[in-house]
Amino acid sequence: MRVVAETPAACGSGRRSDLPGVYVDAINGLLVATDVYSEQTAKLIEIALKDSLLWKTHVGWRPVADLGSYVEVSYTLLGLGGGVSGEDALIAGAELPAVGGAEKPSYSIGSATHLIGVEAGYLFELDSGLTLRAGMGLSITLDADFQVEARGGVAGREAVERGSKDYLDRVFERWVHPPTFGFAAGYRFL
Numbered sequence: 001m002r003v004v005a006e007t008p009a010a011c012g013s014g015r016r017s018d019l020p021g022v023y024v025d026a027i028n029g030l031l032v033a034t035d036v037y038s039e040q041t042a043k044l045i046e047i048a049l050k051d052s053l054l055w056k057t058h059v060g061w062r063p064v065a066d067l068g069s070y071v072e073v074s075y076t077l078l079g080l081g082g083g084v085s086g087e088d089a090l091i092a093g094a095e096l097p098a099v100g101g102a103e104k105p106s107y108s109i110g111s112a113t114h115l116i117g118v119e120a121g122y123l124f125e126l127d128s129g130l131t132l133r134a135g136m137g138l139s140i141t142l143d144a145d146f147q148v149e150a151r152g153g154v155a156g157r158e159a160v161e162r163g164s165k166d167y168l169d170r171v172f173e174r175w176v177h178p179p180t181f182g183f184a185a186g187y188r189f190l
Contacts (some may be wrong), residue, residue, distance in 0.1 A: 021151055027178060037175055044171065053079035058119075068123040076115040076139060080146075107164070111146040115139040119180055125188065135182040146171035 028042035060072035121135020146168040150163045 031175070037171075041171060041175070044168075047174070053077075055079075062123070068125065070121055070123055070135070071131075072119045072121075072135070072137070074117040074119065074137075074139070076117065078111075078113040078115065080109065080111040080113065108149040109146065109149065111144060111168070111170070111172070113144045113176065114142045115176075115178075116142055117180060119182060121182060129188045131184075131186040131188055133182065133184040133186070135180075137180040137182070139178050139180060141173050141176045144169050144176070146172075 024046055027087045028046060030035055032039055032042050055077040056074055057076075058074045060070050062068075062070045117136045117137050117139035119137030121133060121137075124132040126132070146165045148164040148168070150157045150160050150164075
Protein backbone atom coordinates (compact mmCIF):
# COMPACT_ATOMS: atom_id res chain seq x y z
CA MET A 1 0.00 0.00 0.00
CA ARG A 2 1.25 3.49 -0.82
CA VAL A 3 -0.18 6.86 0.24
CA VAL A 4 0.75 10.01 -1.66
CA ALA A 5 0.00 13.59 -0.60
CA GLU A 6 0.45 16.50 -2.97
CA THR A 7 -0.22 20.23 -2.64
CA PRO A 8 0.55 22.23 -5.76
CA ALA A 9 1.19 25.95 -5.41
CA ALA A 10 -1.79 28.20 -5.82
CA CYS A 11 -2.33 29.28 -9.40
CA GLY A 12 -0.96 32.75 -9.78
CA SER A 13 -0.01 33.04 -6.09
CA GLY A 14 -2.71 35.65 -5.59
CA ARG A 15 -2.13 37.40 -8.91
CA ARG A 16 -4.63 37.39 -11.76
CA SER A 17 -4.88 33.81 -12.99
CA ASP A 18 -7.35 32.98 -15.75
CA LEU A 19 -8.68 29.47 -15.76
CA PRO A 20 -8.10 27.92 -19.17
CA GLY A 21 -10.75 29.34 -21.47
CA VAL A 22 -11.01 26.07 -23.37
CA TYR A 23 -11.95 24.25 -20.14
CA VAL A 24 -14.58 26.81 -19.10
CA ASP A 25 -15.95 27.09 -22.66
CA ALA A 26 -16.20 23.30 -23.08
CA ILE A 27 -18.09 22.77 -19.82
CA ASN A 28 -20.39 25.76 -20.37
CA GLY A 29 -21.02 24.70 -23.98
CA LEU A 30 -21.96 21.16 -22.95
CA LEU A 31 -24.26 22.30 -20.14
CA VAL A 32 -25.98 24.93 -22.30
CA ALA A 33 -26.39 22.47 -25.22
CA THR A 34 -28.02 19.90 -22.93
CA ASP A 35 -30.32 22.55 -21.39
CA VAL A 36 -28.84 22.16 -17.92
CA TYR A 37 -28.59 25.94 -17.66
CA SER A 38 -29.04 29.00 -19.86
CA GLU A 39 -26.57 30.96 -21.96
CA GLN A 40 -27.00 33.83 -19.46
CA THR A 41 -25.91 31.58 -16.58
CA ALA A 42 -22.95 30.34 -18.66
CA LYS A 43 -21.87 33.93 -19.30
CA LEU A 44 -22.18 34.72 -15.59
CA ILE A 45 -19.97 31.74 -14.69
CA GLU A 46 -17.43 32.71 -17.36
CA ILE A 47 -17.23 36.27 -16.03
CA ALA A 48 -16.98 35.12 -12.40
CA LEU A 49 -14.14 32.69 -13.22
CA LYS A 50 -12.06 35.33 -14.98
CA ASP A 51 -9.95 36.40 -11.97
CA SER A 52 -9.27 33.48 -9.69
CA LEU A 53 -7.03 31.84 -7.15
CA LEU A 54 -7.01 28.05 -7.10
CA TRP A 55 -5.64 25.90 -4.27
CA LYS A 56 -5.94 22.15 -4.53
CA THR A 57 -4.73 19.50 -2.09
CA HIS A 58 -4.70 15.77 -2.99
CA VAL A 59 -4.32 12.62 -0.96
CA GLY A 60 -3.97 9.44 -3.00
CA TRP A 61 -3.82 5.72 -2.40
CA ARG A 62 -2.42 2.88 -4.49
CA PRO A 63 -3.97 -0.28 -3.04
CA VAL A 64 -1.37 -2.55 -4.67
CA ALA A 65 2.01 -0.86 -5.19
CA ASP A 66 2.91 -3.14 -8.15
CA LEU A 67 -0.25 -2.15 -10.01
CA GLY A 68 -0.52 1.37 -11.35
CA SER A 69 -4.12 2.09 -10.38
CA TYR A 70 -4.73 4.83 -7.84
CA VAL A 71 -7.57 6.71 -6.16
CA GLU A 72 -7.29 10.30 -4.93
CA VAL A 73 -9.49 12.52 -2.79
CA SER A 74 -9.02 16.26 -3.10
CA TYR A 75 -10.07 19.52 -1.51
CA THR A 76 -10.17 22.67 -3.63
CA LEU A 77 -10.51 26.30 -2.61
CA LEU A 78 -11.52 28.50 -5.50
CA GLY A 79 -11.24 32.20 -4.72
CA LEU A 80 -12.94 34.38 -7.27
CA GLY A 81 -12.55 38.12 -7.48
CA GLY A 82 -13.14 40.97 -9.83
CA GLY A 83 -16.09 42.92 -10.98
CA VAL A 84 -18.52 43.48 -13.78
CA SER A 85 -20.10 46.59 -15.12
CA GLY A 86 -23.60 46.53 -16.39
CA GLU A 87 -26.30 44.84 -14.38
CA ASP A 88 -27.14 42.44 -17.21
CA ALA A 89 -24.02 40.34 -16.55
CA LEU A 90 -24.63 40.12 -12.82
CA ILE A 91 -28.38 39.86 -12.67
CA ALA A 92 -28.78 37.32 -15.49
CA GLY A 93 -31.87 35.37 -14.56
CA ALA A 94 -32.21 36.76 -11.03
CA GLU A 95 -35.36 38.52 -9.87
CA LEU A 96 -34.00 41.76 -8.45
CA PRO A 97 -35.24 45.32 -8.07
CA ALA A 98 -34.73 47.72 -10.95
CA VAL A 99 -31.38 49.45 -11.19
CA GLY A 100 -31.26 53.14 -11.86
CA GLY A 101 -29.46 56.37 -11.11
CA ALA A 102 -27.19 58.93 -12.70
CA GLU A 103 -24.01 56.84 -12.69
CA LYS A 104 -23.62 53.63 -14.62
CA PRO A 105 -23.72 50.84 -12.01
CA SER A 106 -20.86 48.41 -11.53
CA TYR A 107 -20.29 45.52 -9.17
CA SER A 108 -17.36 44.22 -7.22
CA ILE A 109 -17.59 40.45 -6.77
CA GLY A 110 -15.56 38.12 -4.60
CA SER A 111 -16.12 34.60 -3.35
CA ALA A 112 -14.74 31.55 -1.67
CA THR A 113 -15.96 28.25 -3.12
CA HIS A 114 -15.10 24.93 -1.44
CA LEU A 115 -15.11 21.70 -3.46
CA ILE A 116 -14.34 18.08 -2.66
CA GLY A 117 -13.38 15.67 -5.40
CA VAL A 118 -12.45 12.12 -6.21
CA GLU A 119 -10.21 10.89 -9.04
CA ALA A 120 -9.27 7.44 -10.26
CA GLY A 121 -6.49 6.70 -12.70
CA TYR A 122 -3.36 4.81 -13.59
CA LEU A 123 0.32 5.53 -12.97
CA PHE A 124 2.78 4.16 -15.52
CA GLU A 125 6.31 3.68 -14.16
CA LEU A 126 8.93 3.29 -16.89
CA ASP A 127 12.34 1.65 -16.32
CA SER A 128 14.12 4.96 -16.94
CA GLY A 129 12.51 6.45 -13.79
CA LEU A 130 9.99 8.42 -15.83
CA THR A 131 6.39 8.25 -14.59
CA LEU A 132 3.24 9.07 -16.52
CA ARG A 133 -0.14 9.46 -14.86
CA ALA A 134 -3.65 9.77 -16.29
CA GLY A 135 -6.91 10.01 -14.38
CA MET A 136 -10.52 11.20 -14.41
CA GLY A 137 -12.74 12.41 -11.62
CA LEU A 138 -15.45 14.74 -10.43
CA SER A 139 -15.56 17.61 -7.96
CA ILE A 140 -18.67 18.66 -6.02
CA THR A 141 -19.21 22.17 -4.65
CA LEU A 142 -19.78 21.95 -0.90
CA ASP A 143 -20.23 25.67 -0.28
CA ALA A 144 -20.09 28.94 -2.19
CA ASP A 145 -19.99 32.26 -0.38
CA PHE A 146 -20.15 35.34 -2.60
CA GLN A 147 -19.72 38.96 -1.61
CA VAL A 148 -21.27 41.52 -3.95
CA GLU A 149 -20.81 45.27 -3.65
CA ALA A 150 -22.86 47.53 -5.90
CA ARG A 151 -21.21 50.80 -6.90
CA GLY A 152 -22.60 53.69 -8.84
CA GLY A 153 -26.25 54.58 -9.29
CA VAL A 154 -27.95 51.50 -7.89
CA ALA A 155 -31.49 51.94 -6.58
CA GLY A 156 -32.25 49.47 -3.79
CA ARG A 157 -28.54 48.80 -3.29
CA GLU A 158 -28.88 46.42 -0.33
CA ALA A 159 -31.58 44.39 -2.08
CA VAL A 160 -29.46 44.17 -5.25
CA GLU A 161 -26.38 43.07 -3.29
CA ARG A 162 -28.31 40.50 -1.21
CA GLY A 163 -30.28 39.16 -4.18
CA SER A 164 -27.13 38.89 -6.30
CA LYS A 165 -25.22 37.12 -3.52
CA ASP A 166 -28.05 34.63 -2.98
CA TYR A 167 -28.38 33.99 -6.70
CA LEU A 168 -24.64 33.44 -7.22
CA ASP A 169 -24.42 31.17 -4.15
CA ARG A 170 -27.27 29.03 -5.54
CA VAL A 171 -25.81 28.88 -9.06
CA PHE A 172 -22.40 27.71 -7.85
CA GLU A 173 -23.71 25.25 -5.26
CA ARG A 174 -26.13 23.74 -7.77
CA TRP A 175 -24.15 23.77 -11.02
CA VAL A 176 -20.41 24.02 -10.39
CA HIS A 177 -19.44 20.33 -10.21
CA PRO A 178 -16.58 20.17 -12.68
CA PRO A 179 -15.21 16.97 -14.12
CA THR A 180 -11.46 16.60 -13.78
CA PHE A 181 -8.98 15.14 -16.20
CA GLY A 182 -5.44 14.70 -14.94
CA PHE A 183 -2.30 14.10 -16.94
CA ALA A 184 1.13 14.30 -15.31
CA ALA A 185 4.72 13.35 -16.04
CA GLY A 186 7.38 12.96 -13.39
CA TYR A 187 10.71 11.42 -12.58
CA ARG A 188 11.32 9.00 -9.75
CA PHE A 189 14.74 9.50 -8.07
CA LEU A 190 14.40 6.70 -5.51
